[in-house]
Amino acid sequence: MERVRITDDGFTTLFSTEFNQYYHSVRGALDETQRVYIELGLLAKMQETNEINILEIGFGTGLNALVTALEAQKNNLTVQYTTLEPFPISEEDVSSLNYQTGAETDLLQKLHHVKWHENIEISPNFSLQKVNCTLQEFKTSQLFDVVYYDAFAPSSQPELWTVETFTHVASFLKKGGFLTTYCSKTVVRRAMEQAGFKVEKHIGIWGKREVVRAIKL
Template identity: 70%
Template sequence: MERLRITDDGFTTLYSSEFGQFYHSVRGAMAETQLVYIDLGLLAKAQEIKEINVLEIGFGTGLNALVSVLEAQKHDLKLHYTTLEPFPISNDDVQLLNYQDELHTQILKNLHEAKWEEEVEINSNFYLTKIKTTLQNFSSNKLFDVVYYDAFAPSSQPELWTEETFAKVASVMQKGGFLTTYCSKTVVRKAMQAAGFIVEKHQGMWGKREVVRAVKG
């Protein structure tokens, strides 16, 4: 399997040989990020509040964080963005990504070079905390308004799609907080509901495909 692929919307994604999955949909990396995490998550919550605590499960290539920075600037939001990544990609892999060219920004480099385990000011709208840990080992005194649930698919990381795991995520979320994800499998939606979420199915990026927004009850 090739390490790099250009997705259908012209943005790059990388292949993880460890998990046997691409980091983003090959049908459209940017389309997935924009709909699932930005439109259904960040911008939906921004209709209620302007200072938002975001938790991302899976920093990966940094695309979700990069687009969040740009949207925070565009809409004058203040984001405190915490992202978990136990297996960071290499600097060489970062150089393969075309996001900076496509989006006309140098911010991706700043995101990947930011120190781990401490809050770093990327700009006045965006404060980044990268934590090199698994979700299972993560704990937080902060409550999050939005969760980007961007783990690899259940076939690769089944432990991250269980009722127990979603209950843990719910425990660090504000009431009414949004969890958004590309995965709409019935077993996943049932696990979310069992963990106390109100689960909404939304139209996906490619015809009939569905994506999910789960609201903490």
Template identity: 50%
Template sequence: MIELILTKDGSHTLYNSELGVWHHSVNGALQESIRIYIELGLWSKAQAGKEIRIFEMGFGTGLNTLLTFIEAQKNDYQINYTTIEAFPLQSEKYRALNYDSLLGSNVLQPLHELAWNQQHEVTKNFSLTKVQEDLLVYQFTQKMDLVYFDAYSPNTQPELWTEEVFRKIYESMNEEGVLTTYCSKTVVRKALIASGFIVEKHPGPRGKREVLKAIKI
């Protein structure tokens, strides 16, 4: 069962009671995504008028995609965005999320309702491809500049946090490509290093001491 939860910054997250996991930090879904994926990820790679290719592991609530879309419109970033999700949310779940009202936007539901497994030109500077597939069998078809790694935790999905998976991602990225993730566990950091990344620890959002930024050199 998927339950709607209000986090401490006033934004929603979802709780999967079957797996016992949240989609975001209960200390604040919005501030967590902004810190990890926008500030440490997007801002470090994007430049006005220059295309950046982004891959997101875990479309989930669509929050990371929404935030990236808003930044693209605000700063004239040219974004080619691919996101993968094995189990898309049902419509009654994503329609209940309050991100649009908090951010002054109206695109979360339309992003969710775009057809899967095809590319969409959402605006002249933002294209979106949502892929309904398991990362373990997904085959990259283009080189990525930035990866948002937002899978469920290693305790819940250990198969997605392995050296093998990170090496697959590493090989799919351009030189100086960046991967950001909320999980800073030693096993994750070691897997990233073993796959070839230079790994940095950065201060996390409220309630989380540190998060990881990995760079392909």
């Protein structure tokens, strides 16, 4: 299995040998981020407030954070972005990604070089705190508006798709807050419901695979 792959929309993804999964859909890395996390999460919550506190489960390649930072600037939002990553990718892997943009060519590198456990202002619209720990270890007094749930699939990380784990996530999500994810398996949706979420199924990328937005009741 190739370590670096160009997805169908022309963006790169990486293959994790540890979890036997690609970080992004091979059908479209950017397409997936835009649909699941930006449209169903960030932009939907933007209809309620222009100050949005986001928690990401799985920093990975940094693509979700990169696009969120650019969208925050574009829409004049104030975004506080906290991301968990227990298994950071290497500098070599970062350099193999093609997410750089003409507008801010150094932004991806800047996100990856932020020191762990420090809250850093990346731009007037976007602050980033990277936390090097697992979701189960994570504790916070913050309450989040949106959770980007971008863990590896249940077949690779089953412990992250249980009632207990979603209950843990719900404890630091505001009432009415969103959890968005690419995974719409029946067992996952039931676990979310048992943890206190109202679960919505939405048309996924390319109008085919369903994706999920869960709302904390």
